[in-house]
Structures are given as C-alpha cells and as structure tokens.
Amino acid sequence: MDNLAAGPRTIRRWRGLLxxxxxENRSLLLxxxxxxxxxxxxxxxxxxxxxxxxxxxxxxxxxxxRFEGLNASDVAPLLTSAGALNLLFIIGIATSYLASSxxxxxxxxxxxxxxxxxxxxxSTILSKVVTAVVMIxxxxxxxxxxxxxxxxxxxxxxxxxxxxxxNGLQELFAAMLVALGFIGLSAFIAMLWLLPAVGWVLLxxxxxxxVPLLWAIGVLVALSLLEEIVLGSNTIDTWIAxxxxxxxxxxxxxxxxxxxxxxYDMLFGAALGAMLITGATLMRRFAD
Amino acid sequence: MKSENDTGEDMDRIERETSQSIKLQRVLRRTLLRNKxxxxxxxxxLVLCVVAVEGKLTDRQGRGAQFENPFFxxxxxxxxxxxxx
Numbered sequence: 001m002d003n004l005a006a007g008p009r010t011i012r013r014w015r016g017l018l019x020x021x022x023x024e025n026r027s028l029l030l031x032x033x034x035x036x037x038x039x040x041x042x043x044x045x046x047x048x049x050x051x052x053x054x055x056x057x058x059x060x061x062x063x064x065x066r067f068e069g070l071n072a073s074d075v076a077p078l079l080t081s082a083g084a085l086n087l088l089f090i091i092g093i094a095t096s097y098l099a100s101s102x103x104x105x106x107x108x109x110x111x112x113x114x115x116x117x118x119x120x121x122x123s124t125i126l127s128k129v130v131t132a133v134v135m136i137x138x139x140x141x142x143x144x145x146x147x148x149x150x151x152x153x154x155x156x157x158x159x160x161x162x163x164x165x166x167n168g169l170q171e172l173f174a175a176m177l178v179a180l181g182f183i184g185l186s187a188f189i190a191m192l193w194l195l196p197a198v199g200w201v202l203l204x205x206x207x208x209x210x211v212p213l214l215w216a217i218g219v220l221v222a223l224s225l226l227e228e229i230v231l232g233s234n235t236i237d238t239w240i241a242x243x244x245x246x247x248x249x250x251x252x253x254x255x256x257x258x259x260x261x262x263x264y265d266m267l268f269g270a271a272l273g274a275m276l277i278t279g280a281t282l283m284r285r286f287a288d
Numbered sequence: 289m290k291s292e293n294d295t296g297e298d299m300d301r302i303e304r305e306t307s308q309s310i311k312l313q314r315v316l317r318r319t320l321l322r323n324k325x326x327x328x329x330x331x332x333x334l335v336l337c338v339v340a341v342e343g344k345l346t347d348r349q350g351r352g353a354q355f356e357n358p359f360f361x362x363x364x365x366x367x368x369x370x371x372x373x
Binding site: 203223235242278 | 321323327330335336338340342349
C-alpha cells in the first residue's frame with residue numbers, strides 16, 4: 001500500500017518543486033521568452049517593411065512559390081538553421097537562472113525555510129536541473145510556436161492583401177512545424193550536452209558570496225591560464241573546444257536521436273555534470 | 289536453510305561493513321566536508337583530474353574551430369561564389 005501511495009506523492013512533490021521554480025523565477029522563465037520572441041518578430045517585421053512595396057511583394061511571392069510542392073522534412077533543416085539563434089536565447093536564460101538559483105536562496109535566506117521542509121537538498125537541486133534542462137526549453141518552445149503561428153497567419157494575411165497567391169502555405173506551415181520540432185529537440189540535446197556547464201554554474205551558485213556567474217567564468221579562464229603557464233598543457237581548453245561546436249547538438253533529423261543521446265561524449269558529459277551537481281548538493285549543508 | 293554459523297558470519301560481515309562505512313563518513317566529514325571551501329576545491333580538483341585522465345586516455349582533440357557539419361553540405365552557386373571572392 002505504501003509503495004502504491006509513494007508514486008502519486010512523488011509526482012505531487014515534484015510538481016510542487018517545479019511550480020515553485022516557475023513562481024520564483026516568473027520574469028526569467030515566462031516573461032523573458034515572451035519578450036524575446038515578440039521583439040524578434042517585431043524587428044523582423046520592421047526590417048521587412050523598410051523594403052519598397054514591390055520588393056516586399058516579390059519576396060512574399062518567392063517565399064510561397066518556393067515552398068509549393070516541397071517536402072516539409074527536406075526544407076525544415078534550412079528553417080532550423082535560421083532558428084538556431086533561439087538556442088542562444090535558451091542557453092542564456094538557463095545560465096542566468098542557474099547562476100541565481102542557489103545564490104538567491106542563500107541571499108534571501110529562504111534556504112532555511114526550505115531546509116525545514118520535508119524535502120531533501122538532492123530533490124531541490126534536481127528540480128533546478130530539470131527546470132534548466134527541460135522546463136526552460138519547453139516553455140521557450142511553447143512561446144516560439146505561438147509566435148511562429150501568429151507570424152505565419154500575419155504574413156499570409158498581409159500577402160493576401162497584396163494579392164500574392166498563397167500556393168505553398170500548407171507546405172510552409174508543415175515545414176515550420178517540423179523545424180519547431182527540430183529546434184525543440186536541439187534545445188533539449190544542447191542542455192543535456194551542456195550538463196557539465198549546468199553543474200559548474202550550479203556549484204558556483206551554491207558557493208560564491210557575490211556575482212556567481214562572473215566567478216564561474218572567471219575561475220574557468222583562470223584555471224585554463226594557470227594550466228598553460230604552470231604545466232604547459234591545454235587540457236581544459238581542448239576539452240571545452242571539443243564540446244563547443246553547435247553541430248554536436250543541432251538536430252536536423254529524428255533518426256539519430258538514440259545514437260546522440262547514448263553517445264560516449266554525451267554520457268561522459270552527463271557523468272561530469274553529475275559530479276558537479278553532487279558537489280553543489282553537498283554545498284547546501286553549509287549556511288553562510 | 290542457513291546454519292547458526294553462517295548467520296553469525298553474515299552478522300560479522302554486516303558489522304564490519306557498517307563500521308567501515310561509518311569510518312569513511314567520519315574521515316570525509318573531517319576532510320572534504322569540513323567546510324564549504326574544502327568541498328568546493330575538492331569538487332573542482334576531482335572534476336579536473338577526471339577531465340585530464342579522460343583527455344589522455346581518449347587523446348581528445350579540440351573540434352571547436354572546425355565548422356564542418358556531418359548533416360548537410362552548403363553548396364554556393366559558382367557565380368555567387370566568384371562574387372564573394
């Protein structure tokens with residue numbers, strides 16, 4: 001009976017922990033993606049309207065005619081490459097969130113309140129990792145999908161008002177959906193791929209008494225420099241360089257997902273991230 | 289069916305392992321887990337050691353500067369390519 005009750009209880013607890021993260025970081029997790037997507041759409045529209053009307057019409061005709069009869073999965077990688085900039089926004093939001101998450105707990109002393117609750121430090125830290133790896137890309141992709149839908153409806157309406165035939169609208173819409181899927185998966189894979197960075201920033205968030213993000217970057221640069229000067233080697237630089245190519249986490253096909261998730265580099269990165277996250281968890285026992 | 293002798297050996301083994309585990313915990317508390325600074329430096333040292341050993345074992349090479357991708361080739365039309373030059 002206890003085992004049967006433990007499942008729903010765990011789900012309720014995790015739901016509570018994740019909702020807590022959203023409530024406490026509403027501006028970063030909800031408002032920032034909305035504003036970023038809105039600004040990007042408005043900027044794109046403003047740049048487009050700077051063109052003369054004839055060129056706007058020619059551009060829209062080209063867009064809809066090009067997509068007519070095309071297979072969505074063939075065109076989607078092109079749209080995915082264009083949308084890769086969103087990954088930078090997602091990583092930026094996640095980094096900012098992780099750097100302030102444990103630090104803010106200590107600064108506001110809400111840490112003592114959470115220590116008095118029947119929730120382990122491990123669950124608290126894991127909820128922050130899940131927020132960064134799953135929730136932030138998920139929320140951002142939801143906002144991006146809504147923004148893209150509004151954009152495509154707006155573009156179709158504007159094209160129609162200019163007398164442009166919407167021949168490839170269906171294909172464009174299908175390609176957009178597939179591209180959104182690719183970008184979402186790329187964001188998830190990127191966050192898993194960057195798990196060592198997630199752990200590194202969390203460790204500094206749990207340790208530093210001021211500006212944890214600057215400490216995290218500064219210490220990494222200092223260690224790399226120190227290694228070069230003292231040992232004459234560049235292991236840290238090589239390791240960072242070997243994991244910093246965007247092709248390692250950009251997804252252009254659904255076929256190789258299992259191979260990507262179970263690749264040696266991904267698993268080694270996860271192990272390293274787990275070490276750093278364990279360090280951050282143990283660090284929670286020391287109050288400032 | 290375990291004999292009394294076997295049960296006694298099991299108990300000894302459990303006691304031995306428990307006392308070893310407690311000793312290890314005590315040592316950790318006195319050293320790595322003594323304060324946040326020792327834990328911080330120990331974590332970073334451990335991670336750096338693992339990265340260094342893995343780098344040596346796998347002969348890891350940096351690939352960040354190479355922007356070739358394994359998924360598609362970018363072919364630019366000859367007239368555009370010449371104008372780019």
